[in-house]
Amino acid sequence: MINISKKMLASDCVFVQIFGALTKHWGLGLSILGLIVLIPLFRNNKEIVDAVLAFISRIFDFIPHNQWYRFFLISLLIWIGIYALNTLTTIFSLQKKETRITWCQIFILLAIGLWILGLLLIFNITDKTINTAAFGIAASLLAWIFQDAIRGVVAFIHLRMNNLLQIDDWIKVPKYGINGKIRRVTLTTVTVYNWDTTTSAIPTSILLSEHFVNLQKMVDGKTHGRIFSKLFVMDTGSFYELSRKDADRFRKDNRITSCLPLKDIHDEMTNAELYRQYMFHWLMNNEHVSRVPYLTVSWQDHTENGLALQLTGLIKDSNAAAFEWQQSLIVEHVIQSVEWFGLRLYQAPSSFDTSSSTIYISKKPITK
Structure with a gap:
């Protein structure tokens, strides 16, 4: 029975899949299969059909007089339906059939709604004689329990x-x-x-x-790429205005002029301004960095630690490993290139900086 159910669930036909979900549980499957086998046998035998109909009629005569039996029966049918729909949801998830998954979940919601409606009708909760306050309290309690x-x-x-x-x-x-x-x-x-x-x-x-x-x-x-945004705090003590000699020196530096046009290098500009323009052109020429929808190199707010330069854009290599690799290359280039412009990245003094200081405390006592 289980193997038959698996074959049915693997079918492309929705109705066959539904039947496979219903027959996945061996007890339920045997019951349904038994009905399918017996119905054709009984169809031409009038005495057996009459006996079966009489038996079913007695069951239905009994059901209206027992609310709890009717409640159990509808609950069982709803449970079977939800069980089958959950099985189909798992199968459709493996097959990546989004529409069928959505319909399965909608039918589960409808099944729960039918169960609540059946509960109201079976126990005659809709009767006006029922205490409205008690009904409201019960509804509020259920809403609180099932709020998630x-x-x-x-x-x-x-x-x-x-x-x-x-x-x-x-x-x-x-x-x-x-x-x-x-x-x-x-x-x-x-x-x-x-x-x-x-x-x-x-x-x-x-x-x-x-x-x-x-x-x-x-x-x-x-997409245009995966976004990256890096912030580098510059020590403003390393900022200075370029002289004509400085400008000539930068024009002769192939590492800088390979990205930055010569006309953009002139005296009376600061080395910080020159570096900002250089990084923008370097990123523009980087084949792994997208120029759209935006690529910015800008100074942020000045803090007690210095002035922050922010690089923001998109890296075309969206794969996680490739993205991190290219992002690391950008960071390493910033660390390497700041020295070309006489700039320094800010870092709070560490114990190493303190131990390497040229200021020493005298071992001799201070005399007045």
Whole structure:
């Protein structure tokens, strides 16, 4: 029975898959298979058909007089339906069939709604004689108990309607340290397979209430690149105005003129201004850095530590390893090139700087 169910679930036909999901559990499967086999045999035997119909009629005569039996029956049917839909959700997740996943979750929601409606009708809760206050308290209690599930349903509908989430999308949820690919999405839970081989299951509502990043379009190449932003604090004590001699020296430096036009190098400008222009042209000429939609090299607010130079743009290599490699090369070039312009990166004095200081404390006592 289990092998038959697996073959049906692997079919491309939706109806066959539904039947496979219903027959996945051996007890339920045998019952359904028994009905399919017996119905053709009984069809031409009037006595057996009459006996079966009489038996069913007695069951239905009994059901209306027992509310709890009717409640158990509808609960069982709803459970079977949800079980089958959850099985189909797993299969459709593996097949990456987003539309069918969404419909499965909608039918689960409808099944729960039918169960609640059946509960109201079976126990006649809609009767006007029922205490309205008691009904309101019960409804409020249920809403409080299932508040996470309700938020999850709202989040699921929002994410699906706006096409913000799909199977195999790479997402990041910084607050919860989640970084990986989506494996399953349901009304209440999103399952993510992280890059460190761990698995995270988070409520769907978190993706609506908390900040998350979907990087899939970037991975698929539907972007100008992956953003980088680096801040370098310069020691303003190394800033100075260029003399004509300094300008001539920079014009003769092939490392600088290979990126920066000679006309942009002149006296009366500062070495900090020259370096900012150099870094902009160097990034513009870097084949791994995108020129669109923006590429900026700008000075930020002055602080007690110095003046910060910020480099912001997009690296075309969106692959994680390639991106980090190119970003590291940019940082290393900044560290290497600042000395060409007589600039210094700021760093707070360390114990090494203190021990290397040329100021020594005299061993002799101070005499007046």
